[in-house]
Amino acid sequence: MLVGEAEHWWRGTHHMLTARGVVVDWECFKRMFLEKYFPESVRHAKEAEFMRLHQGGMTVSEYAMKFEHLARFYSQGIAEAWKCQNFAEGLKYDLKRVVVPMAITEFPALVEKAKVVERLEGGNRGVKTTEGPSESKKGGNQRKPYDRP
Template sequence: MLIGEAKHWWRGTSQMLIDRGVVVDWVCFKRVFLEKYFPESVRHAREAEFMRLQQGEMSVTEYAIRFEHLACFYTQATFEAWKCRKFAEGLKYDLRRVVVPMAITDFLALVEKANVVERLESIGKPVKTVGGPVGSKSSGGSQRKPYDRPQQQGGSTTRKSTKS
């Protein structure tokens, strides 16, 4: 499936490997290809990025996609339970405090639960509205304005008109 320069490179490289007596299989191709087109320094940088990865401002779905992409560069052996712990540790605190006690060891199930918690958390958050002036001395209760107070006139209660 290689095209262009990569196709020409592989033709020459594979022939050279065969001439040396190297068995050219998938593992061999992958190693040589990555050495050529994806230097070790870049792979190490991605691994370090994976180890520092936090959800931050990403949604759980965005975080999971980034996590899985960078996990490919992690060079140590991993287990599903370790992957789940690593993912959960990087979640925002509000999500982590709910998800971690569940002790989920299946990555897809963990991502799904984190998504559910994220949706529930977003429902409970108040919508910010523009209020009165900052530093207002209003107690925020049902304090009435002077023009809302009833006026006594000849035994009946009427409201003062605000029209001029």
């Protein structure tokens, strides 16, 4: 399936490996391909990016996609619970404060709950901004008996 420069590279590499008596299996091909087209320095940079990742201005869906993409470059094995913990820690505070106490340890369930909370939080913000200040129609800015002085 390789074409162009990659095809020429593989033909030469394959010839060199077989001449040395190396068994060329899938693992061998992957190792050689990654050494050539995805050097260790780039893998380390992607791993560091994964460890620093936070939701920021992304939606939960965008954050989840980027999180899963970068998680592939993490050099250690990733347990599902650890993955969930790191994902939740990177969420925006408004989402994190609701989602973290749920202690969800299955990644798809966590992402879905975060999306639901995001949708609900977004709806609440919309209501608050359209309502305006709560004022009495008669008295304008009258204080209620339970308001603090």
